[in-house]
Amino acid sequence: MSVPAAKTGGPGEAQARHVAIIMDGNGRWAKKRRMPRAFGHQKGVEAVRALVRGAQGLGLEVLTLYAFSTENWRRPEDEISDLMGLMERFILSDLEEMAGNNIRLKIIGDYKAFKGELVDLIEGALTRTAANTGTTIAVALNYGSMDEIARAATKAAAEGPITPETIARHLDTADLPPLDLLIRTSGEERLSNFLLWQAAYAELWFTDVLWPDFTADHLKQAMQDFATRERRYGGR
Ligand code: FPP
Numbered sequence: 323m324s325v326p327a328a329k330t331g332g333p334g335e336a337q338a339r340h341v342a343i344i345m346d347g348n349g350r351w352a353k354k355r356r357m358p359r360a361f362g363h364q365k366g367v368e369a370v371r372a373l374v375r376g377a378q379g380l381g382l383e384v385l386t387l388y389a390f391s392t393e394n395w396r397r398p399e400d401e402i403s404d405l406m407g408l409m410e411r412f413i414l415s416d417l418e419e420m421a422g423n424n425i426r427l428k429i430i431g432d433y434k435a436f437k438g439e440l441v442d443l444i445e446g447a448l449t450r451t452a453a454n455t456g457t458t459i460a461v462a463l464n465y466g467s468m469d470e471i472a473r474a475a476t477k478a479a480a481e482g483p484i485t486p487e488t489i490a491r492h493l494d495t496a497d498l499p500p501l502d503l504l505i506r507t508s509g510e511e512r513l514s515n516f517l518l519w520q521a522a523y524a525e526l527w528f529t530d531v532l533w534p535d536f537t538a539d540h541l542k543q544a545m546q547d548f549a550t551r552e553r554r555y556g557g558r
Contacts, residue, residue, distance in 0.1 A: 328550060337549065338545050342524075343502045344513075345388060345389070362422070369536050380541065384457070387458060387460070390405060391514065407435065410440055420451065426452065427458075429448065457476060465516070470494050473492070475492075504526050506529075509530040510528075523549050527547060
C-alpha cells in the first residue's frame with residue numbers, strides 16, 4: 323500500500339485534504355436540556371448544515387461524516403426512523419444549495435439497505451452533484467469499517483492475491499485522498515468501527531464539545547492543530 327510521503331518541511335505547513343468526523347453527543351445534548359433524543363438529532367442535522375456551509379472556505383477536499391453505523395440498527399425503532407426521516411428531509415431541503423455550491427456528495431457504506439424512497443433520494447442527490455468539483459461531502463450510511471474491509475477483501479480475493487494494495491483499491495473510500503485527520507466529539511475517545519483502515523496514519527483529534535455545538539470554528543481549530551503535527555509514517 324502506498325504510504326503518503328512524510329512531511330518534508332517544518333511544522334505549520336500541512337493543509338489537511340481529508341477530514342472525517344464521528345459526530346457524537348446528540349443524545350447527551352438533548353438530555354442536558356431535558357429534551358427528547360430526537361431533538362438532539364434535529365440539532366445535530368443543523369450542525370451538519372452549518373458545518374457544510376462553513377467548511378467551504380477551509381480548503382478541504384473531503385469531509386467525511388459518520389451519520390449511521392452498521393451498529394446503529396440496534397437502536398430503538400423510533401430513533402432509527404427519526405434519523406431516516408431527518409436524512410430524507412435534509413436531502414430535500416439542502417440538496418439544491420449544496421449542488422449550487424459545487425459540493426459533490428458521496429456515500430460510503432451499504433446505503434442500499436435503507437428503504438426504497440430514501441435510496442432513491444440518495445441516488446438522486448449523488449447524480450445531481452456528480453459533476454461538481456468543489457468539496458466532497460462523504461456521508462457514511464449503514465457504514466462499518468469491518469464490513470467495508472470484508473467486502474473489499476472479498477472483491478480483492480476474486481481478482482487474485484490479497485495484499486494491502488488490492489484491499490485498498492476496493493474500499494468505499496478508494497477514490498478519496500488519504501485520511502489526514504479524524505475528529506470525534508463528545509469526549510469519547512475511540513474509533514467505533516469507523517475508517518479503521520484509513521486511520522492507520524491519520525492524526526486523531528478529540529473534543530468534549532457535543533455534536534450539536536460543533537461549528538466550523540472547531541473544525542478550523544482541529545485543522546490548525548493538524549498543521550503543526552509532524553507525521554512520520556513510521557519513518558524518522
Ligand atoms: C451520535 O449521537 C449521533 C448519531 C448516532 C447520529 C448522527 C447523525 C446526525 C448528526 C444526523 C446526520 C444527518 C445528516 C443529514 C448527515 P448519540 O445519539 O449517540 O449521542 P449520545 O452518545 O449522547 O447518546
